[in-house]
Amino acid sequence: MSDLNQKMAAKYQNNFLKEIEEQAEMGEWVKMCMQCGLCSGSCPTNFQAGWDHPPQELFMMIRAGKRDEVLKSNSMWMCTSCYNCYVRCPRKVPVTHVMHGIAEYAYRIGQSPKNQPTQHLSKTFWDNCTKTGRVNEVKLTQSLYFKDGIGSGIKKAMEMQSVALGLVKAKRLNLLEAVGIAHKCKDIKGIHAMLAKANELEAKRKAEKAEA
């Protein structure tokens, strides 16, 4: 992964804007930002959750060539995908998509922040879901709770005990999933084949871009 990072850094020298435009999905929109700040003003998270940089600032940093700071920033991962900024942007910049595009690129070249909760959730969710075609709720919850170790995992589990019991009573949670007896899709092979093909296409496209 860091090979790719070095390769990209070498390829674009100091032109990080061009790198984002060519390599990150929707990156070509970054230059269209006019720094009005409506995206930041519209964000319902109000940046209370500890964003490193609001969207328009991130875009400005890309233009200023602050490669490391942008790629290692947690900002793209803090987006809740509410699409407020997307809808309101007077320049019609698809801010939400651009954020996701930069996040994905940072992850792809191994520069995204380690142990970032939303990134962890995305990864865990994806791995969990693609295994059987359906989400195994118990295992997903487990891997989230015990992310930071046994102690904090037990503590979180105890806190959520009544919720879990309520879900079990309402038959929304099957505890047998813990031992692998869980709902799954009928044609798992077919799904895996489909995902593999999609992965192949995506990887090919990105590799072509990286080589271009």
Place this chain on the structure above:
Amino acid sequence: MADVKTAAYICKGCEIGTRLDTDALVKAATKSGKMNIVREHDFLCSAEGVALIQNDIDNEGVTHAALCACSRRAKTDAFNFPTIAVSRGNLREGVIWIRPDTDAARETTQDMAEDYVRMACAEVKAMQVPQGNQNTGAVKTLLVVGGGISGMTSALESSKAGYKVVLVEKTGALGGWAAKLHKRVPTREPFKAPEDNGVSDMVARIEADSNIKVYLNATIAKTDGAPGRFKVEIAIESGSVANEDIGAIVQATGFTLYDANKLPELGYGKSPNVVDQAGLEALASAAAAAGKPICRPSDGQPVNKVVFVQCAGQRDNSGTHLPYCSGFCCNTSIKQAMYFKDSNPDIDTVVLFTDLRTPGNGEDFYRSAQNKGVIFSKGVVSDVSAAGNACSVKFKDLILNEEVDTQADLVVLATGMVPTSGPDLDQLSEANRVAEGGDEGAKQHVVELMSKSVLNLTYRQGPDVPHFKHGFNDSHFICFPYETRRTAMYTAGPVRRPMDIAQAQEDATGAAMKAIQAMENAGLGKAAHPRAGDLSFPTVRLEGCTQCKRCTVECPFGAIDEDAKRFPLFNESRCRRCGTCMGACPVRVISFENYSVNTVGSQIKAVDVPDEFAEKPRILILACENDAYPALDMAAMNRHEYDPFVRVIPIRCLGSVNTIWITDALNGGYDGVMLMGCKHGEEYQCHFVKGSELGRYRLSKVGDTLKGMNLETERVMDLEVAITDIATLPQKINDYAALIKSFPPSPFKGF
């Protein structure tokens, strides 16, 4: 004078007939008004009603008519009788619409209506039909000073409208700044790329136009006369002098770029690689002529990075540089960045701005530049240093909040516009005053200031149109565009306010239309804005004049000179008919045919002032017809009620208020006098520039008179009213009425 026959007409439409006792109104017109004919009509502004009046004029010989119906601002098309004197009694907006329809209010409402009928009758008897001065000049040739885009547009548009134009240009070629542009900001869909500057086409059209006479290498040596009969001397560089008869003037003298030498901190003058926008246009034109890309001036090598510094010496609050935004420079920098991007997309172009302002369709142009890869960074440049062939630009990035140092091959400074607006008249008169004392330095200063003069007017107020803010020739660019504070002289383009080519062309067209209107009006003896079409003009009864010169000094438009015997000499076509001279005159010898000390004074006296036991105070309101009276009318349309004890008389301007009216009102037993005029001072909104200010200055002296009469000073109140004060004005009237009612009745009642 022909026989006078007076008539009053009482309209009963719009509920006037049901809300008021019209029989009593007829009686008021007959008994108190002493009108020869008094008629009622159910619907006076209808064709039938108008025909009734016209019939009386034609067959009964009516010469003076008081139309008691709606406001004088309403139904002016219907009640248009130019051959007779007409006054209007405002029974609708002035009475029934501002009073509640209740039994309790009926009596005071009726009193109000009867007073307005009496006032209309009194006023019309003091009026004459304005004749218009037949001796003003009828020249219909327009002088356009300045042959840039604005001047050429004014000339072409006036020619298209069928008028002769004299176009005077200081340099040897038409085109001005625009001719120096490599390309201009786009004017057409899709507003994405710079386009040809269009100057050669305009020059060709001017050269082919038989209506337009062009003087190149020429300046205005002298402008004498008045609208419709200016005598202009044009000095040509070769030494010859041409004389032209001119009707009106459009001054389109444009601008110069702010001197970038005043910006050493931005590197100008230290390196040939730091240029202003005009400098870059020159580089671009030269490069295009040579068929090469724009190169670095220091060594002719290719340019890899250009930094554009916006607001260089502009929007400066420290008082050192220009305080204003010039409005054109953001689009220009975008355009210039495209010169580079269009030739080679790999050239870095960075625009450092604090607020990017792209008027017109510039937003599309801005987007297009972003698409082409021009980088826009919000930052303030503190220093540009040049070492060898490279420049180093230090700026504070306002988004990322950090100091940045960036390298560039070329730095372009967006300096602003400085108007070519002639000398500052205040400075000039001060210099003249000092120079009269024999001071050599001051004499030199006068010569230096006069050398900047554009029009060289022979007016007593100075050789040019006055400056407004920041040295621009303007009066009030929102309310009165193109107007200067001299009649029949209009400014267009960047001499009026900073603007780009598209705005300047629109401006030039507007100014040309205004100038044409002014010439036409001057030829007919009619006033220009804001009393456009008014035929009345001030006359002075010279045998009463004491030569105090107040009228000559106070006239906001320099319309009054002094003749050889030091009596006031009116240049009617310069006059805007505000009546400031009439208000100023201590011996009251100045009047208009339809507006005089007597037309207002007789209205004041016509009001019935009940005795002190009646508990019906009387408050006189003198309301400016430009803002306050329309505001009152609109308040009435919205049915905002106000006190029934006020009597409103419209006046042309607060400046026309002669203090005798206030004295007469107070002596006549009025309990209070309220004056409503426009805002004055730096942000003035007075339609006659200085009228409200002068009026207020005079009123400031009234307090002593009141004390001398043993009256409370609050009995005369001055209120600043804007046309938008529709909702608040009635409340202010009521508050004042309440204050007056808290005082004992005027001791002058019943004398």
